[in-house]
Amino acid sequence: MKKIISVLLLGVAIFTFTFSSPAFAADAASGAAIFKANCAQCHIGGGNIVNRAKTLKKEALEKYDMYSAEKIIAQVTKGKGAMPAFGKRLKAEQIENVAAYVLQQADKGWPKR
Numbered sequence: 001m002k003k004i005i006s007v008l009l010l011g012v013a014i015f016t017f018t019f020s021s022p023a024f025a026a027d028a029a030s031g032a033a034i035f036k037a038n039c040a041q042c043h044i045g046g047g048n049i050v051n052r053a054k055t056l057k058k059e060a061l062e063k064y065d066m067y068s069a070e071k072i073i074a075q076v077t078k079g080k081g082a083m084p085a086f087g088k089r090l091k092a093e094q095i096e097n098v099a100a101y102v103l104q105q106a107d108k109g110w111p112k113r
Contacts, residue, residue, distance in 0.1 A: 026069070026093075031101030034094050038086060046102075046110030050082045058106040067106070072099040 035043075042049050046056040054060055061067040066075065076095045079085030086095065105111075 026096040026100035028097065028100040028104045030094075031097030031099070031104075034090065034098050035101050038090065039098065042083075045112070046105055056102050056106060057110060061106055067103070069096070069099040069103060072102055 043056055048055045054064060058067065061072075066072060073095050075083065076090075076098055077085065077087035077092075079087075090098075
């Protein structure tokens with residue numbers, strides 16, 4: 001009986017780890033450098049020079065349902081409206097790092113310029 005339970009538990013563990021999504025472990029510090037090189041031209045200090053209402057400030061991200069790493073990653077990768085797609089220019093890990101940086105800065109209130 002113990003052997004059967006052990007085999008079942010092992011099977012559940014393998015199934016769980018095989019089909020669970022990976023944890024979001026991005027590097028905001030690396031994202032800062034990538035943001036500065038690719039995004040700051042339009043989003044300096046969390047602003048938006050093209051559409052002043054759609055900033056990277058926490059309130060705007062929440063208002064426009066963009067306050068999540070997944071949504072930021074999708075927009076940076078595919079682009080939207082006046083924002084170009086960066087999916088061919090940046091690696092997926094770099095985009096994840098930018099998303100982590102944006103969320104970190106949004107939570108901090110972005111530095112005042």
